[in-house]
Amino acid sequence: MEKKKRFGVLLCADDSEYVKKKYGGYFQVFVGLLGEEGETWDLFRVVNGELPNDEDIDAYDGFVVTGSCSDAHGDDVWILDLVRLLRRLDSMRKKVLGICFGHQILSRALGGKTGRASKGWDIGVTCIHPSPSNKLLSSLCIPSHLLIIECHRDEVWEPPPHAEVLARSDRTGVEMFRYGEHMMGIQGHPEYTKDILVNLIDRLLRHKHIQTSQAEAAKASLKEKEPDREAWKRLCRSFLKGKSLS
Template structure:
């Protein structure tokens, strides 16, 4: 069952990184292709106002990370929050990473804001708090590369925490079979994280910077999270198919009994 994913790219690479690394949308294309070569991804840069045409259909819509604040009032951010609310109301499957995680929480009635815990950078470990039926049986913990100082501080109504840590309480959440979000970056590589840390070194305290650099000696679980996201999309797609078949069956039965 091939999947089509719409990637809503919410940032452009810093000029100093462009010669060495691909953009955030391309990072996700590479990540998913390593899990399943049949996955088709199309990238739309929402900062530039790019969105899918109304007639385009995708199995899921993924919002990438961004240096921007999800709670800001920049026109493109306001437009994205509105688009996500409409997409949720239309029953679309939505995925969010970092900024995407935060803006989806906000758009659907939760809260995201600057954290009093400061920057989270380097490698970070999380513990799973639940194991939904779509989640493959694996370890109870995972670790991801991170770079954020904003956090989701309240979940949308009906959502539940999937993973947590002492630093980031709402590190991942799910909302039914429609929304799955992670604060960490499964798409990042160690080299990209090193480049990003170096680029922003002046804004971190020296101890935090050194600890983050040292943490990059550890492996991260980006491929596992990519697998989880694809499993979530497939399960949501299968559920939608079952619901459609039930509705069609009821319609046929009504016609026969008329």
């Protein structure tokens, strides 16, 4: 009998009240995108200090590192603990998929540089340009222009040594990268729905993290463009569950 695949979500943010009420929390949002019948998915609230035990890591087929309100270049205890865990997972060649903050902290752990985005906040539906030379992307019939929901003011300045940049956009030089065949980062949010972003925009505006003009532009992009959610689902599942990136 084939062993059931097991994955862990390394949650780097507290659940918003909206996502908790409508979706049951960010963990359920990720499982909804990535999970398939017969798999086991476990939650680790890394932001609260929960990490998988050393002796348990080997039982996992892969991990997903989520977005966060924190800075990937910060030195909070939980962030430094996460960096150490990611380096361990790299040494074990475990599959790791990093999303937004997860993309940035994965780059940091592997020797890249992150910081504030040179062009400021990127919020809304963004068009990114995947590399046509990558075999996984071409085998999955990923289009040359791919739309994704974004919400970030930090970015990867320099990818890790020996990493391959898989996608760029007009605002962000490293929208996706892969490191070996076992680690991949995505700056955008393939797991987000439009309503999740609208709620987040309203919260950012309420707390004066963004200006009214930025909020209006972001909401306009949501009305004008449709994220390529199914393409992102195919890509993330294929990477996380064993297909080669070479």
